[in-house]
Amino acid sequence: MVTLTAGAKISVNCTATGNPMPLYRWHLPHHMQQKKNPDENQPVLTISYPGTYICTVSNTLGNGTKYFIATAASRNHTTLAAVIGVFLVVAALLFIAGCLFVTPQGTFSFRNDNRGQCT
DSSP: OEEEOTTOOEEEEOOOOOSSOOEEEEEOOGGGTTTOOOOTTOSEEEEOSOEEEEEEEEETTEEEEEEEEEEEOOOOOHHHHHHHHHHHHHHHHHHHHHHHHBOTTSOBOOOGGGTTOOO
């Protein structure tokens, strides 16, 4: 199994030896059959999309099949969670500061008699 990172390309190798020389045939995932027709007799294929790639190698003495399963790499959501967390903390601090320092008239005051205005 091969894991693909978004936007990356990976080469898969289906090289075989034999006498007579083997012929290669690639079967691409269904969604790619119409988009791309690789050179049929190449042992190496460069892939960039998830799916099952099948390589069949044959000559007059027999044949063999090799499967390459490409899966998309899981995305790391840590950065998004950190940004949302920071945003929520800043929003909470602004709300608390507003409760402590904004008067009922909408002005700022650092005097203690205006505390606890948020209800």
